[in-house]
Amino acid sequence: MIVSVAVGTAIxxxxxxxxxxxxxxxxxxxxxxxxxxxxQPKVAGLAGVSGQKRYLRxxxxxxxxxxFWRHNILGVVPVLMVRDDKLDVTLLGTWYxxxxxVPGEKAGFxxxxxxxxxxxxxxxxxxxxxDELLAxxxxxxxxxxxxxxxxxxxxxxxKITGILNTGGKEDDMLVGELATIQRLFGLEGRVSQVFVSAxxxxxxxxxxxxxxxxTKKEYEKWYCTGYVTSIxxxxxxxxVFAGSLARPIWPVAEAEGKIxxxxxxxxxxxxxxxxxxxxxGVSTTMxxxxxxxxxxxxxxxxxxxxxxxxxxIFLTEALIIGLAGGSVGYVLSLGISGYLGYAVFGTALQQxxxxxxxxxxxxxxxxxxxxxxxxxxxxxxxxAIVLKGGQ
Numbered sequence: 226m227i228v229s230v231a232v233g234t235a236i237x238x239x240x241x242x243x244x245x246x247x248x249x250x251x252x253x254x255x256x257x258x259x260x261x262x263x264x265q266p267k268v269a270g271l272a273g274v275s276g277q278k279r280y281l282r283x284x285x286x287x288x289x290x291x292x293f294w295r296h297n298i299l300g301v302v303p304v305l306m307v308r309d310d311k312l313d314v315t316l317l318g319t320w321y322x323x324x325x326x327v328p329g330e331k332a333g334f335x336x337x338x339x340x341x342x343x344x345x346x347x348x349x350x351x352x353x354x355x356d357e358l359l360a361x362x363x364x365x366x367x368x369x370x371x372x373x374x375x376x377x378x379x380x381x382x383x384k385i386t387g388i389l390n391t392g393g394k395e396d397d398m399l400v401g402e403l404a405t406i407q408r409l410f411g412l413e414g415r416v417s418q419v420f421v422s423a424x425x426x427x428x429x430x431x432x433x434x435x436x437x438x439x440t441k442k443e444y445e446k447w448y449c450t451g452y453v454t455s456i457x458x459x460x461x462x463x464x465v466f467a468g469s470l471a472r473p474i475w476p477v478a479e480a481e482g483k484i485x486x487x488x489x490x491x492x493x494x495x496x497x498x499x500x501x502x503x504x505x506g507v508s509t510t511m512x513x514x515x516x517x518x519x520x521x522x523x524x525x526x527x528x529x530x531x532x533x534x535x536x537x538i539f540l541t542e543a544l545i546i547g548l549a550g551g552s553v554g555y556v557l558s559l560g561i562s563g564y565l566g567y568a569v570f571g572t573a574l575q576q577x578x579x580x581x582x583x584x585x586x587x588x589x590x591x592x593x594x595x596x597x598x599x600x601x602x603x604x605x606x607x608x609a610i611v612l613k614g615g616q
Contacts, residue, residue: 226510226595230550231557233503234588238558238580240496243565246574247488260302260341260420261477262457267470280305280415283403285466289421290327290334292459294451300341300422301334305403307410307417312378314364315398318406321351341422342391348372349387354402356381359389361396379409421460421471426451427482453478500591507546507595511539515599522603523611532604539600543592551588555581 266279281303289301305318322340324333338345349372352358358378360370365388370376374385378399389400407413426432432452436444448455453473461471515522526535558580566574 229506231553234554235557236499239561242562262421303416318403363396504594527608543596547589547592555584
């Protein structure tokens, strides 16, 4: 019975440990599939009617690491896209791998397309600032470009250092370092948009509420929860990205929420199954033990034991078994959860102190569930029949 309780407790505690970390772990894994927030210039009024081009300030990018949820910002990638009508091609400038200083912190912030867009495949090498560019794979095929070829852009010759394959619109562009494209078109310090990769809390009904209609208490709760909507709201603040509009990339954000919710449901179901299986093991073993002690129970009832006394004996036994099994199960769960963390996420799961009392409580629940049927059977024993040699 102790083994049954220990195994059930170990599995349940390991799954609970996984559930505590799964949101952050899975969210971090999903961040390798791209950014989930895009920051663009806010265009309104006459500028919107005339189609006037607006830009964000490059100097504001690092301010993304100063918001309330700054530690959830994993990557920030600026993009400048400009059209060369004479060459009939779009040029894109970005950071591929860059360390930027963060206000108030000694260590810099490593970011760039290498970490935020890991699916970018380069046949060759990333161009250095200056007279080097990448050619998108589709553009290279159309114009017969290869590595080490040159192409003239706005009267300057650029060397092709690699062929870029992203599976997206970048395949039809010339791509280079942000500073190179800025200088080429006289747009120093300007970017078209910024892609932000942030760890977020799965979206629920409350997350979709309009902040303008919230009470002060609701707004504080929403602002202090890591929803993709609340992080986007903080990014478009004038003190962060001036003159900007930040919005979630909804397909990414919603898919992330659905995946996490389904994984959490799966963990709940597996935990329930493990508890029921352990309780069934305890119940079966205890019933077999009761069958061997039928005469003892009958004699106890014959000399005056009432219902509560009979129940108390079995509950006390179940409590002792539960505490013993819970202690063993908790120790086992440390090893199991560690294995799960490294096997699934490549890193250990965080061990929370609350798991010990939860494990003990779970083990007692398993024992109490398992003792229900034996108690009913014990209460149904007739001393007169059993002691006379009947069944």
